[in-house]
Structures are given as structure tokens and as C-alpha cells.
Amino acid sequence: MIKYGFVKLAYPKPETHDSLSALLRAADVFFSKPQQFKDQYTFGDYGNDKGGYTSIGVESVHPNSGKKDSVQNYVFRDDSVVDHHNPELAKPAVAYFREMARLTRCLNSLSSLALDLPLQKFNEVTFPSPPSDKNGLALRIAKYEPVEDIRYGEHTDYQMFTILYTGGEEGLQVQLPSGEFEDVTFEDGFVVNAGDFWAGITNGRWRSVTHRVKGGGARIAVPFFTGPRGSWRVTVGGEELTAGEWLARRLAKSNK
Ligand SMILES: O=C(O)CCC(=O)C(=O)O
């Protein structure tokens, strides 16, 4: 986290891998459906509160590049309000979302220990009890087109952690402190990226890592984003604002 802004994490338990496999099978089926079928699950811009489908050529994740990414996505923002979603995808997605929420609790506690902070500090803001405003958790299932060009522009992730399944195929590249981009693959688990909030939380000790997806064969990746309730106050690049304001600002840019 200090030098590279990411770590590799082996599957914590077999159930995680099983629920991921079920999700990948359902995703394969969903993305192979006709465009008109998939479009009925679009509920707004990428990043909207209901989640759902975003077609190819909508997202533009590199801030200010204006270049559209060669990817289609399906997003779940919740593990309970799912009636509007594609049912075949929602079933395994909810199970996987819950696995990821459990893993998020572990990573949050581990972070507190590493930073010498109260053990439940990050869990209290990610999973407030009773639930107050919306947290930043989101499951993204991304199907990349087989193209030679960069398929997902360079960016940092917006919030706390990204627990990313990349499969064994090349695609993900992270920027090293030297400025070079290096291929990262990990078949037996997740790549966990640090997002934009950590630098403010740790006084600059942990950094968010710039990464992108290079060209290659068709590929599915499954990032799970973790983030606090929207009203939590954060500092990003010297500016103090709420987590929700920062997330909305970054998402708005990625829809341009
Ligand atoms: O597809 C990948 O490996 C990376 C995805 C990513 O960077 C993201 O969703 O923020």
C-alpha cells in the first residue's frame, strides 16, 4: 500500500471462489444476449444508484481524455434492492456481493490494525448501524472487447479498496513508482487496489495506484469497490468534502 498502492490477496476461502465461478457463468450468458435485451437493464448513467447495464462506448474512465472505453458493464449497488435487475444475474451477484462485503470487513479491520486506529473505525463508516445514507459499495461485472488499443483508460479508483478479480489473462496494468506500466495477473485470488481516500486518511502514507486495461482477447473482470457512507468527510488532494460528493464528481467525469 505504501510503495505500490496495491496487494495480491489469495482467495480467503473456497466459498468465495465458488460464488465467483457461478457469477462468471451467469455473466457470460448475460453479455451474449442481444443488445436490445441488455438495454432493458439500463437505469441511468454509469454509477447511478440503481446500478444496471452500461453498453459499450459510454464510459470514459480516464479523466478528461474523452476516449470511450471498449467495455460493457453490469453494476449492483446493493445486495437487497434487486427486483429491477436481470434475475439470472442477480442471484449469483447477490451471493457474491455478500462474500465481498464480508471480505471488506476483514480488510477494513486489517487496515485499522496496520494504521494503529480503532479496530472498527472503517467498518462503522462503511456499514453504519442502523444504515444511514448510502455507502459506496458496488459490484461491477465488466466484459471487455477484444481490441488492440487500451480498453479502459488510466485512472485511480475513487474510494477505499477495489477487490478485483482479473482472471489469469493479461489486461490489467498498474503504474509503478518509476512511471512505467507493468502487467499484473493473479489467477488464484484478487488484486486489491487502494483508492483515492487513503492518502487523506493516512496522511499520505498509502497511495491510490494509477492503472488501466491494455488491449487483448475478450475478457471478463469483476471489481468490487468499497466505500464509506456518502456523508463521511474526506480530504482528497487537499480539498475537504464528503465521500458522496467526491464519488459523484468522479462518476460524472467518467460519463463524459
Ligand atoms: O478490468 C480490470 O482489470 C480493471 C478494472 C478497473 O480498473 C476498474 O473497474 O476500476
Ligand SMILES: [Fe+2]
Ligand atoms: Fe480501476
